[in-house]
Amino acid sequence: MVPPISVRLKLKKINKFMSTTIIDGKEVACKIREKLAEEIAELKALGKTPGLAVVLVGEDPASQVYVGSKVRACEELGLYSQKWELPADTTQEQLVELIHQLNADERIHGILVQSPPPAHIDEEAVILNIDPRKDVDGFHPANVAKLVLEDEEGFVPCTPLGCMELLKAYGISTAGKHAVVIGRSMIVGKPMANLLVSKKANATVTIAHSRTADLPGLCRTADIIVAAVGRPEMVNADYVKEGAVVLDVGINRIADSSRPRGYRIVGDVDYEAVKDKCSAITPVPGGVGPMTIAMLMANTVKACRQLTR
Ligand SMILES: NC(=O)c1ccc[n+]([C@@H]2O[C@H](COP(=O)([O-])OP(=O)(O)OC[C@H]3O[C@@H](n4cnc5c(N)ncnc54)[C@H](OP(=O)(O)O)[C@@H]3O)[C@@H](O)[C@H]2O)c1
CATH class of the missing domain: 3.40.50.10860 (Leucine Dehydrogenase, chain A, domain 1)
Incomplete structure (x- = not known):
């Protein structure tokens, strides 16, 4: 018997998001390092x-x-x-x-x-x-200005740069999407928002912070959420609309007596509560974290190229 249309539509919707993409930062970082190794070999061949x-x-x-x-x-x-x-x-x-x-x-x-x-x-x-x-950390005001001006010679902080690389690696388009970046630090939140709103990425961006009203409601309007808050598992299912992409930048230690070290690392997102609602999500650990050092290496190679040309 064919189920009624309302049930079929519901099933279609469920199927669409049943297989959430788990964004593997370790793998993407590994590929970036392989590419960098080739570039470094070329530079070394030129005595640099x-x-x-x-x-x-x-x-x-x-x-x-x-x-x-x-x-x-x-x-x-x-x-x-x-x-x-x-x-x-x-x-x-x-x-x-x-x-x-x-x-x-x-x-x-x-x-x-x-x-x-x-x-x-x-x-x-x-x-x-x-x-x-x-x-190469991209913290000097001259580089902050270059990011805002979209001058590609500048250096962008490694963690948000890594987030953009993850989106690219997984073919996640940002153009025309509403991105909510939670956090306004100079290390993550603000540069992330600048990258997303750039003419390259073309997202429409809202930056949220500790004084933002109705943060869960705002986040539910987002196609892309970037959580850079520093509050363990704050972003729960109430923040996420069906099919959203969630990038979790948070690295938080929480006590866990079952672990030899007495703690475990969790993100700013309640991964288990949220993952089935998302179309794609970064785990913690293994998501955004591994990208930061890879991008630091990439920025160092870029600096070498620019200083020695
Ligand atoms: N993966 C990596 O390699 C990497 C790199 C850097 C940082 N991190 C992690 O990312 C997280 C954020 O780092 P950060 O350096 O950006 O932290 P930060 O400088 O402490 O900034 C946190 C931001 O979150 C906002 N915030 C705090 N509580 C909030 C709440 N209840 N609701 C909404 N917004 C809230 C703050 O708002 P106000 O401005 O109003 O105070 C602030 O803008 C941390 O867990 C950090 O460990 C990871």
Whole structure:
């Protein structure tokens, strides 16, 4: 017996979204690294080796892990790297002096100061001293301006750049779509919104933050949600319309006594509650996270090309 039209339509709708695409950031990052390895080999054949300097002030354990991963990624790809581990009582002047030294070092094309530095260091003032042509984190105001101006010579912060690469890799079109970016930081939210609204991506963008009224209602109007909030599993099924694409930037530690470390990592999205409603979603871990270091490598290669042409 053929089911009535209302039931058939409902089934069609369910079928359409039954197989949610799980966006595999590890795989996309791996492909990007393979492509970068080829580019690096070409550059090396011309006597140019891209070089990255990573500067860490203090002994924050999480920062030490991030810095270690960045230097390891350089080594794996055959990039030249310098790791500067400075004591927690390093003065602003000493740090700026090192930055000036790295600006002048021809082996170095990218400079990164691991965030957050100790409280006595003025991070913004330090960033102002990085040569914008070596600012592979894309935090210098000159690069912020280039992003807004859509000048492709500039450097875009690695995490939002990685989000755009994920959309591209999965053939997810942004043109004409309504994207809601939750979070307005200079590291993720604002650059993400700028990338989405650019003439390349053509999305219509709303930026939400802690003072946004009726955030769940706003998010339900979104075709694409980017969650960059820093609140474990905040975005639940009430925020997501059927068929939306959800990119979860969040990295949050929550206590879990069943794990050897005593915690587990979750995103800003309640993945289990949301995934069956989405057409595509990034898991945490394994979604946006692996893209950040891949894009840092890509920015370093780009800096090398631009500085040595
Ligand atoms: N995957 C990666 O490689 C990567 C890289 C960077 C960051 N992250 C993660 O991404 C998350 C965000 O990082 P971030 O550096 O952008 O954080 P952030 O600087 O703390 O910014 C968080 C933003 O979320 C907004 N917010 C906070 N609570 C909210 C609420 N209840 N409703 C709506 N908006 C709210 C804040 O609004 P206000 O401006 O009004 O305060 C702020 O704009 C964190 O979990 C971080 O660990 C991941």
